[in-house]
Amino acid sequence: MFCFSLPMIKIVGYVFDSQLSYNSTMAQLTYLEAIADALRFEMRRDERVFMMGEDIATYGGAFKLTKNFHEEFGRQRVLDCPISEAAIVGAAIGAALNGMRPVAEMQFMDFVTCGFNQIVNVAGTTAYRWGLGVPMVVRGPSGGGVGANPFHSRNSEAWFAHASGVKVVCPAFPADAKGLMIASIRDNNPVVFYEHKGLYRKIKEEVPEGEYIVPLGKANVIREGKDMSIICYGSAVHFALAAAEELSKEGVSVEVVDIRTLVPFDEETVLASARKTNRVLIAHEASLTAGFGGEIAARIAEKAFEYLDAPILRVAGYDAPTPFAPTLEKAVLPNAEKVLMAARKLMEY
Amino acid sequence: MKLKKSDKIPPIKPSKRLTNDQRISMFRFMLQAREFDLAMQRLNRQGRAFGGVYSQTGNEASSVGSAFALGEKDVLFPMHRNIGGHFVFGQDLNTLMLAFLAREGSLMRGTDGTGHYADVNKRIYGNISHLGAMIPVAAGFVLASKMRGENVVSMTYIGDGGSQTGEFHEGMNFASVQKLPFILIIENNQYAYSSPNSVEFACKHLSDRALGYGCHGETIDGTDVEIVYDACWKAAERARRGEGPSIIETVTMRMRGHAEHDDFSYVPREELEYWQKRDPIDRYQNFLLEKKILTMDDITAMRTTLIEEIRAAIDYAVELPFPPAEEGLKGVFVD
Known part of the structure; x- marks a missing residue:
């Protein structure tokens, strides 16, 4: 087990060096603002795009992501x-x-379980059975670390990755969130789009204005x-970057x-x-168990085994519901410290 | 359903909206559905049709009368006992047989079978096996039409069993809140697999639920095709006027097992006899003969032609191979 006596590594302060070349103007946006920007951009561009969800119009959404949307687009296209x-x-x-190209909001991604049958059995089989696209995005806040209990903290992305016929997106940065959202809306297949609620207002970066697509x-x-x-992916990217920064001080060069x-x-880039x-x-x-990390590890073991100097390690959530009390939640969820410990262990092998 | 032994079979209640040509057309679709059903049962016994074969015998009036009431822009989301609706919407026998027998050229490439296919040009969108799932989908289809200002009605079906799913409730409530031009036909054919109505629900009529949703609801004789047609025609008119969805419960009987493997020994003999006397095709045939709309010779000739057409479709389909194996590895996503 990991030791918790290390000082907490702050998730701010690492150097974010995006590989992407931006040719348009930039604005400093939070992760939440970047997603709203993408939705607004697509709704202005394409009248087939509309939103459905609970409390999204008048109230502007539980996280105010769609605040004032109904004033610009009307209540039919921002459908409570x-x-x-x-x-x-x-x-x-x-x-x-x-x-149409609907965007369905789950107020919390936990509640996607109540729409699971529709996503997995209807949307996910339509291309295969009918040859027809279902250009739909199901999006909403996921993830823990915010003291939100077992029913407002779930990370369920692996369920849909296992379903076949559903695309699964988990952005970690504002610019990616915008670019991936636009790509998801324009995709002709069902996309389940995980927004980490812990990142909504925590991180801010320069986000290209206007059309910006991350494939x-x-x-x-x-x-x-x-x-x-x-x-x-997702919140763990920030743990990894913080751990990498710390490890660089120890002379270890980490690729994230x-x-x-x-x-x-993208198996190619990972391999x-x-x-x-x-x-x-x-x-x-x-x-951890049956998480997407297991799939990544298997692909690397199958296709790059002879390149490995050490066993593949995983840092993931403990196999339990995400608990409420901060002490328990910290024990269950991964963080930068746990990633750092595992990374050191990997280097020592 | 409680049976009254002395119950007389009421005469067909003629619709004021139907011409005799339309009546003949509806009767032909009902016969076609019955003969298609008998052909599938034979293919199943012969081992030439694999998977589930779900008889729709007893359901012809509900299926044909409801689909026949829709207009040329409306869309149909048929269920597994609605083969009649496929014919009403212009589906041809070869296309159906390829789908049912999973042969090369099937609209589903062999990925799925029975009436689960979609044929966009014919405005047919098949069901999935999770009953109730298509209720919100069919409602959402016309939500899109409504947003574009198009006056399109969608219709789907559910049984006395599927009416107990959560998606039934969510879909009907959503359609009612949005006042969508949507019609749900509840085909109460007395048994959900082996479970009688008493196991499935406690309300008097399944259409009573309409009160809770704030939409129109009624329960009708599902063995009288003209009553079904009339109720659905009115429902479509209400939908077009913006008055929202309707629930129409058609009461009939599933005259065979859930699928062909099921001997339906759980159905009391007297119950089957009761419904046998109310066979939707017999009832309509008697009406058409009495009103001199058709002669027995006409009907015999019609049936002969339909059987020949179905045999030709079977001959066409069984000669074709199953789809090539690599089809199974394609098309999980569209471009």
Whole structure:
């Protein structure tokens, strides 16, 4: 087990060096503002795009992400719905089959379970069975670390990665969140889009204004290194970057690969990094067993085994619901400290 | 359903909206559905149809009368006992047989079977096996039409069993709140697999639920095709006027097991006899003969032609191979 006596590493302060070349003007936006910017941009550009969800119009959403949207786009395109996730997702599928590009909000991604049948059995099988696209995005806040209890903290992305026929997106940065959201809305397949609520207002960065697309299925090497790779996504990217910064002081050069989307999975970039650094640590906030990290580890073991100098390690959530009390939550969820400990262990192997 | 032994079979209640040509057309679709059903049962016994074969015998009036009431822009989300609706919406026998027998050229490439296909040009969107799932989907389809200012009605179906799902409730409530031009036909055919109505629900009529949703609801004789047509025609008119969805419960009987493997020994003989006397095709045939709209010779000729057409479709389909194996590895996503 990891020792908790180390001083907490702050998630601020690392150097964020994006590989992306921006050719438009920039604005400093939070993760939440960047997602709202993407939704607004697409709704202005394409009248087929509309939103469905609970408390999204008048109230502006539980996190105020769609604040004032209904004033610009009207209540039909920012549709307040009853507490009926199956109906919200189901109706979004029906609208998508009839020429629209709906964005269905889950007030918390935990409640996607109530629309699970629609996503997995209807949307996820439609391309395969009918040859028809279901251009629908199901989006909402996921993740823990904010004292929100077992029912407002879940990281369920691996369920949909396992479903076949559903794309799964987990951005870690404001600019990526915007670019991936626009790409998701324009995709002709169902996309489940995980927004980490802990990142909503925590991080701010320069986000390109106007049209900005980050294609689905392209991992991002956020930080180049030569001694080990941390493959991660979502909140864990920030733990990895903080750990990498700390490790650099110890003379360890860490490469951080943010996979950004689970489906499609950018195997090529991940394998290239594993072959380059020869040591791999995988980190995600979701619980360990049957988490997406297991899939990443298996792909590396199958295809880059002869390049590895050490076993692949994983840092993930403990196999338990996300608890309420801060002490318990800290024990269950991964953090920068746990990533750092695992990274040191990996280097010592 | 409680049976009254002395219950007389009421005469067909003619619709004022139907011409005799339309009546003949509806009767032909009902016969076609019945003969298609008998053909599938034979193919199943012969081992030439695999997977589930779900008889719709007893359901012809509900399926044909409801679909026949829709207009040329409306969309149909049929369920597994609604083969009649596929015919009403212009589906051809070869297309259906390829889908049912999973042969090369099936609209579903062999990925799925029965009436689960979609044919966008014919405005048919099949169901999935999770009953109730298509209720919000069919509602959402016309939410889109409504947003674009198009006057399109969607119709889907559910049974006395599927009416107990959560998606039934969420979908009907959503459609009612949004006042969507949507019609739900509850085909109460007495049994959900082996479970009688008494196991499934405690309300008097399934259409009573409409009161709770604030939409129109009624329970009708599901073995009288003209009553079904009339109720659905009115429901479609209300929908077009912006008055929201309707729940129409058609009461009929599933005359065979859930699927062909099921001997339906749990159904009391007298119950089957009761419903046998109310066979929707027999009832309509008697009406058409009495009103001299068709002669027995006409009907015999019609049936002969339909059987020949179905045989031709079977001959066409069984000669074709199953889809090539690599199809199974394609198309999980669209471009």
